[in-house]
Amino acid sequence: MSHSNNQNALMRFITAKNKDVKHYPGFGLISVAFFLFLYLPILVVITYSFNSNKIVSVWQGFSFKWYLSALQNEGLMNAVQVSLTVATIATIIATSVATAAALVLSRGKEVKHVKLSETVINLPLMLPEIVFAVAILILFSQLGLQDGLTKLILAHACFCIPFAFLPIRARLQGMTNNLEQAAQDLYANPWITFKRITLPLILPGIFAGAMLSFVISMDDFITSSIVSGGGATTLPVYIFSLVKQGVSPELNAISTLIMLVSLLLVTPAWMISKRNK
Amino acid sequence: MNQIINNAHKQNASINKPFNLRLSWNLIGLMPAYLVMFFLMIIPLGIIFYVSMMTSDPYGGYEAIFSLESYQQILFTYDWDDNLNLNFQYLIIIARTLLLASATAIICLLISFPVAYFISRQSNSTKALLLYLITLPFWVSMVIRVYAWVLILSNDGVLESSLTFLGLTSGMDSLLYNNNAMLVGMVYSYIPLMILPIYASIEKLDARLTEAASDLYSTRLSTLTKIILPLCKPGIVAGFILVFVPCLGTVLEPMLLGGGKTMMMGNLIQNQFSIARNWSFGASLAVVLLIIVMLFLMWNARKSSRPIVEGSAV
Amino acid sequence: MSIAIKINNISKSYGSYQALNNISLEIKDNEFFTLLGPSGCGKTTLLRMIAGFETPNAGVIQLHGDDIQSLAAHKRRVNTVFQNYALFPHMSLEQNIAFGLEMIGWGKDRIQARVDEMLNLVHMTQFAKRMPSALSGGQQQRIALARTLAPEPKVLLLDEPLSALDLKLRQAMRDELQQLQRNTGITFIFVTHDQEEALAMSDRICILANGDIQQLSTPAEIYENPANKFVADFIGETNFLNVDVINKGKDQPLKVKTPLGVDLELDPSTQAGFNALIENQSCHATLSLRPEKISINSDGLDINLEGRITQRTYMGGYTHYTVHTEQGQNLKVSKRNHISNNISYGINEMVKIGFLQSSVRVLTQ
Numbered sequence: 001m002s003h004s005n006n007q008n009a010l011m012r013f014i015t016a017k018n019k020d021v022k023h024y025p026g027f028g029l030i031s032v033a034f035f036l037f038l039y040l041p042i043l044v045v046i047t048y049s050f051n052s053n054k055i056v057s058v059w060q061g062f063s064f065k066w067y068l069s070a071l072q073n074e075g076l077m078n079a080v081q082v083s084l085t086v087a088t089i090a091t092i093i094a095t096s097v098a099t100a101a102a103l104v105l106s107r108g109k110e111v112k113h114v115k116l117s118e119t120v121i122n123l124p125l126m127l128p129e130i131v132f133a134v135a136i137l138i139l140f141s142q143l144g145l146q147d148g149l150t151k152l153i154l155a156h157a158c159f160c161i162p163f164a165f166l167p168i169r170a171r172l173q174g175m176t177n178n179l180e181q182a183a184q185d186l187y188a189n190p191w192i193t194f195k196r197i198t199l200p201l202i203l204p205g206i207f208a209g210a211m212l213s214f215v216i217s218m219d220d221f222i223t224s225s226i227v228s229g230g231g232a233t234t235l236p237v238y239i240f241s242l243v244k245q246g247v248s249p250e251l252n253a254i255s256t257l258i259m260l261v262s263l264l265l266v267t268p269a270w271m272i273s274k275r276n277k
Numbered sequence: 278m279n280q281i282i283n284n285a286h287k288q289n290a291s292i293n294k295p296f297n298l299r300l301s302w303n304l305i306g307l308m309p310a311y312l313v314m315f316f317l318m319i320i321p322l323g324i325i326f327y328v329s330m331m332t333s334d335p336y337g338g339y340e341a342i343f344s345l346e347s348y349q350q351i352l353f354t355y356d357w358d359d360n361l362n363l364n365f366q367y368l369i370i371i372a373r374t375l376l377l378a379s380a381t382a383i384i385c386l387l388i389s390f391p392v393a394y395f396i397s398r399q400s401n402s403t404k405a406l407l408l409y410l411i412t413l414p415f416w417v418s419m420v421i422r423v424y425a426w427v428l429i430l431s432n433d434g435v436l437e438s439s440l441t442f443l444g445l446t447s448g449m450d451s452l453l454y455n456n457n458a459m460l461v462g463m464v465y466s467y468i469p470l471m472i473l474p475i476y477a478s479i480e481k482l483d484a485r486l487t488e489a490a491s492d493l494y495s496t497r498l499s500t501l502t503k504i505i506l507p508l509c510k511p512g513i514v515a516g517f518i519l520v521f522v523p524c525l526g527t528v529l530e531p532m533l534l535g536g537g538k539t540m541m542m543g544n545l546i547q548n549q550f551s552i553a554r555n556w557s558f559g560a561s562l563a564v565v566l567l568i569i570v571m572l573f574l575m576w577n578a579r580k581s582s583r584p585i586v587e588g589s590a591v
Numbered sequence: 592m593s594i595a596i597k598i599n600n601i602s603k604s605y606g607s608y609q610a611l612n613n614i615s616l617e618i619k620d621n622e623f624f625t626l627l628g629p630s631g632c633g634k635t636t637l638l639r640m641i642a643g644f645e646t647p648n649a650g651v652i653q654l655h656g657d658d659i660q661s662l663a664a665h666k667r668r669v670n671t672v673f674q675n676y677a678l679f680p681h682m683s684l685e686q687n688i689a690f691g692l693e694m695i696g697w698g699k700d701r702i703q704a705r706v707d708e709m710l711n712l713v714h715m716t717q718f719a720k721r722m723p724s725a726l727s728g729g730q731q732q733r734i735a736l737a738r739t740l741a742p743e744p745k746v747l748l749l750d751e752p753l754s755a756l757d758l759k760l761r762q763a764m765r766d767e768l769q770q771l772q773r774n775t776g777i778t779f780i781f782v783t784h785d786q787e788e789a790l791a792m793s794d795r796i797c798i799l800a801n802g803d804i805q806q807l808s809t810p811a812e813i814y815e816n817p818a819n820k821f822v823a824d825f826i827g828e829t830n831f832l833n834v835d836v837i838n839k840g841k842d843q844p845l846k847v848k849t850p851l852g853v854d855l856e857l858d859p860s861t862q863a864g865f866n867a868l869i870e871n872q873s874c875h876a877t878l879s880l881r882p883e884k885i886s887i888n889s890d891g892l893d894i895n896l897e898g899r900i901t902q903r904t905y906m907g908g909y910t911h912y913t914v915h916t917e918q919g920q921n922l923k924v925s926k927r928n929h930i931s932n933n934i935s936y937g938i939n940e941m942v943k944i945g946f947l948q949s950s951v952r953v954l955t956q
């Protein structure tokens with residue numbers, strides 16, 4: 001349905017001599033070109049992942065064999081495991097810390113320096129990641145911290161906090177505190193008010209925040225590549241090392257698999273957050 | 278206003294029993310965030326400043342001897358006679374970084390405005406779909422997205438073999454490892470960050486304003502330049518920052534698409550910690566990058582603290 | 592009749608802004624009491640203090656003789672209908688109404704019975720399982736009322752509950768609210784900025800402005816006999832004329848010289864603003880005369896003047912005229928359009944106008 005609407009609109013934009021004052025000729029064409037630009041590279045990767053030829057750019061025939069070899073790739077599986085561990089733990093830490101902070105900043109009584117606290121929490125968004133990465137690398141080496149997994153978790157938890165914080169804070173701000181006052185007015189004590197009113201209502205925000213930090217952590221390259229070592233290689237860092245070795249059909253298959261997984265993860269989350277709006 | 282309420286409550290602390298309890302809850306709630314940020318952001322930044330002013334240790338790490346040599350190294354080299362000579366090697370990298378980041382932001386803006394406007398004119402369900410399509414690649418691993426361009430642009434890559442196959446060209450120069458390749462990769466990586474805020478500001482625009490403008494004999498072009506663009510300025514500024522700042526520190530595009538020779542600050546810094554193992558120099562470069570970003574943000578904050586449109590200061 | 596709420600010397604300031612200035616008042620049991628005033632007058636602040644969401648800087652609030660200052664909001668037996676209803680969006684209507692009852696520890700069966708009773712009271716029985724977002728504004732309003740009435744509060748606080756409704760619904764809900772108050776016998780404290788709403792529903796009205804009580808009285812008394820210029824202006828329409836006080840003093844008739852060419856002698860007992868007038872040093876005062884107290888071309892009135900009609904506005908049930916008197920004053924005159932007396936006057940027509948001295952109120956400037 002929406003697709004055909006879309007096409008109609010496109011046709012209107014491209015062809016018709018539109019008298020509508022809000023219509024700008026050419027914008028439709030730019031948009032079509034833009035979406036092609038956005039998706040063609042991805043489609044290229046997916047297409048060539050099915051190429052049976054070892055030389056990537058020369059099409060030989062359709063094959064699943066690179067997927068089989070990708071799934072048997074031990075280095076890849078290790079990297080997936082590291083990434084999942086780091087992302088899960090970092091997300092739990094970041095979401096808890098961010099929820100507590102957002103609750104205090106939106107609902108606490110007599111909170112001082114709200115702006116300052118927000119700035120501090122959003123610090124990781126304000127400076128280039130490479131600066132954060134080398135800074136934390138020096139810190140860890142000064143502390144003599146060796147364990148790669150611990151280093152990754154600490155660094156990821158830190159830069160995930162603002163990503164978890166923003167949706168939760170937005171949710172709390174969008175919700176008038178009338179509701180909590182109404183609960184207290186109806187004899188609910190502060191704890192019950194939190195449990196039965198505040199928490200259920202900000203749950204979509206917490207979910208969105210957790211989702212966002214998980215994806216950000218899974219996707220992180222700069223910090224992970226600088227901090228890792230000590231036997232912990234995350235998925236993006238592993239893929240990067242493969243890319244460095246050169247284009248390969250197996251790499252295409254791995255990329256396609258990862259895109260498929262993110263699509264499967266993101267789409268339901270997107271639908272849930274849309275329904276809860 | 279908050280301050281005022283706080284004061285009013287303070288006078289009242291004696292009769293308001295839960296006061297102390299509440300205060301400690303506030304502390305408990307905010308403490309973890311402050312602890313994390315203090316130990317993992319603020320202290321490391323302090324260390325970076327510290328290390329940038331120390332002497333580098335040729336075996337990695339640094340020696341705790343005060344020296345501004347690493348800052349000097351950005352501008353000068355010693356020649357055989359130990360004379361300082363101006364060296365443009367790193368200045369070129371800094372200039373390239375600024376240039377590419379600005380070019381990326383401007384190209385993103387030129388594409389994003391028409392696209393965002395186009396989306397805002399669609400039906401609600403189409404809008405949702407198109408926005409989803411814009412954010413979707415963002416969830417796909419950054420490394421893979423940049424890799425896709427390696428696949429397309431490399432020697433014997435998809436683009437070249439397709440063109441050769443069609444007989445359009447043969448044996449052209451490599452499309453990879455130059456400024457243009459990096460530019461394409463950066464635009465591709467960061468453009469969603471430009472579209473979304475611009476789209477939000479267009480959505481907020483009152484549709485009657487464009488009608489009012491054309492009612493007052495404004496052409497579409499003058500409506501665009503005199504009504505729509507000025508009112509979308511907050512979104513455009515936000516998008517510009519969101520693209521420009523990460524571009525300054527970007528690492529993947531210069532490493533994969535720029536190759537080893539055409540560097541940007543991001544991978545130059547990274548090299549000091551991975552290959553060159555010159556921590557002090559790396560730290561001083563990081564400080565320079567940080568200062569560039571801060572100057573840009575401060576300049577922008579000062580500019581936008583003046584209301585752009587009455588009543589709609591950013 | 593006993594006192595439900597007693598407010599004693601309550602003050603509240605936000606920094607240099609004085610929201611409430613040493614307010615004292617008493618609200619009786621079973622009363623429909625209205626706090627009326629322009630926005631920013633402190634009426635909502637006062638209501639929220641009674642509910643327990645704000646703390647006064649000074650003063651005492653008593654509920655049936657008990658000081659409730661130290662009680663947290665959830666321990667006060669008063670309930671609030673919020674301006675935008677504040678229905679819990681994740682609970683069905685039933686669950687919304689049951690919420691307060693669960694909190695005060697009622698048993699399951701008793702809660703169910705009470706919920707059914709309340710749904711019935713507000714005519715919403717068939718919607719019990721719906722979610723609040725599926726309701727219209729008026730229906731949400733009813734559920735908000737049912738939810739707050741269910742725990743049998745001693746006092747019900749209503750914070751501009753009708754302001755979000757459209758005009759027709761607002762008028763219907765007015766009657767419903769009044770009916771509900773009579774049936775339940777609960778004290779209602781109603782906050783509004785709409786004078787019509789206040790006049791229509793209240794037993795007594797307290798007019799607040801700039802953190803002070805301007806007048807506290809019955810609706811009729813407030814309209815007919817305003818205590819000061821602010822009240823006369825805020826409630827209904829009126830003509831203001833600058834007058835000079837010739838004679839004032841305790842137990843003496845009040846004499847004023849008007850710009851209409853006549854001097855008036857008024858009975859101080861009919862003047863709510865008389866005490867203020869005596870305290871005031873100035874001999875300048877303001878005369879207030881309601882437009883409907885002036886009649887056109889009628890006999891048997893104390894004061895008679897002549898003038899020319901300069902403006903005429905037809906309003907359906909009545910017609911507004913502006914009359915320019917011989918003395919150069921403009922007076923607004925309102926005339927009902929009776930079926931038996933549908934004479935209307937044209938622009939520039941010369942007319943006789945008249946009023947009774949007893950309709951005149953003299954107020955400090």
